Amino acid sequence: MELKERIIDAVLQEFNEKGLKFTMDDIAKRLGISKRTLYTVVQDKEALFVEAVEDVFGAIKEGEREILEDEALDIVDKLKKILVVLPRKYRSIDYRQLYDLKSRFPRIYAKIENRLETEWEPTFQLMEQAMAEGRIRRVSLPIFKAMFSGTIEYYISRKELIDSNIAYEEALQQMLDILFEGISLDK
Numbered sequence: 001m002e003l004k005e006r007i008i009d010a011v012l013q014e015f016n017e018k019g020l021k022f023t024m025d026d027i028a029k030r031l032g033i034s035k036r037t038l039y040t041v042v043q044d045k046e047a048l049f050v051e052a053v054e055d056v057f058g059a060i061k062e063g064e065r066e067i068l069e070d071e072a073l074d075i076v077d078k079l080k081k082i083l084v085v086l087p088r089k090y091r092s093i094d095y096r097q098l099y100d101l102k103s104r105f106p107r108i109y110a111k112i113e114n115r116l117e118t119e120w121e122p123t124f125q126l127m128e129q130a131m132a133e134g135r136i137r138r139v140s141l142p143i144f145k146a147m148f149s150g151t152i153e154y155y156i157s158r159k160e161l162i163d164s165n166i167a168y169e170e171a172l173q174q175m176l177d178i179l180f181e182g183i184s185l186d187k
Contacts, residue, residue, distance in 0.1 A: 003041055006031055010178070011052045012093055019097035021105055024048075049108045057115050059087035062121060076135050079126045080180065083148065084172045093167040098156040112156065116149040136180075144179070151175050 014022035024045055025034050028035045042048050062123045063085040067078055098118040120141075127144070130136040152172075155161055 003033075003037075007038065007041055007048065007049055008052050008055050011048050012090070015052075015097060016092065016094050019094075020100060033156065045104075046105055046108065053108060053111055056087075056090050056093075059090060060085055061119070063087045068122060068126075075126060075130045075133065079123070079130055079136070080176060081128065084169075084176050086169060087174075091169065093168075095156060096159075096161040099159045099162070101158055102157050109157070113153060116152055117145075120145055147179065148175070166171075 006026065010027050011022075014026050014030060016086075018026070024035055024038060027048065028038045031038070037076065042051065064082050067081045067085060070078070073081065098112075101112070123143050124145075127136065127139075127141060131138050155168065155171055161168060166174075
């Protein structure tokens, strides 16, 4: 495993333990390297987060590709899976700890926000196909996207999930269930 990948893994471990409060010393210590060596790979803590965010979103895109290519899944299952894809490597991350990212690292928060707002084409294609096949009802794609990405942004910018003791994955699944099933018991 190359040093950059080991550093990203260390960042994720430290983040899970300390949230955004970990230090470059913590990363170096976890890796058993000097801070000087660490700084030859990354410029600063913000650069560490940028690398980690890119790695997470890259893995999400890879997971989406695998779902799209999985011929064993029907279109609705693909759609549900693609919306909440969390690659195995990143399932243990406590995403709830991101709540103060916006104030402490606004540039990184903006990067996450941008990623949530873009690259919807594969999802929209699935939704269009599912609507055309009569598998889901016709909905406005921009409104669906606003509801979905707005909820994710809410989750990562507030302490709501921590205060309510709701795991991020559970919150994603509940959001997906509400979007797909609604809240009405009348069918």
